Amino acid sequence: MAVADTDGTALFRAHLPIGDDNEFDFGPGLLNPFTAEVHLIIRSHSKAIPGLLHTQLNSPWGGCPEGFPKDPCRDVQLAIFSPPEQ
Numbered sequence: 001m002a003v004a005d006t007d008g009t010a011l012f013r014a015h016l017p018i019g020d021d022n023e024f025d026f027g028p029g030l031l032n033p034f035t036a037e038v039h040l041i042i043r044s045h046s047k048a049i050p051g052l053l054h055t056q057l058n059s060p061w062g063g064c065p066e067g068f069p070k071d072p073c074r075d076v077q078l079a080i081f082s083p084p085e086q
Contacts (some may be wrong), residue, residue, distance in 0.1 A: 012040075016030050032038050036083055038080070039081075
């Protein structure tokens with residue numbers, strides 16, 4: 001979770017302990033990091049909203065309009081990291 005600089009750059013990092021199932025909607029959690037496929041979705045929540053920044057950074061649609069379309073909130077990039085071949 002990060003807020004982009006005025007030039008549009010941001011630094012992201014994350015940590016998910018083995019067995020932790022609090023940060024996603026389904027499944028048993030991370031069981032084996034050496035065989036896990038990781039999906040990273042970069043979502044724009046538009047400009048930071050005073051009083052809602054925590055929600056914007058910590059929920060998928062925090063600070064976005066109800067219903068559809070959810071403009072200006074949108075997914076802007078997706079990366080899939082496959083596990084190394086064993």
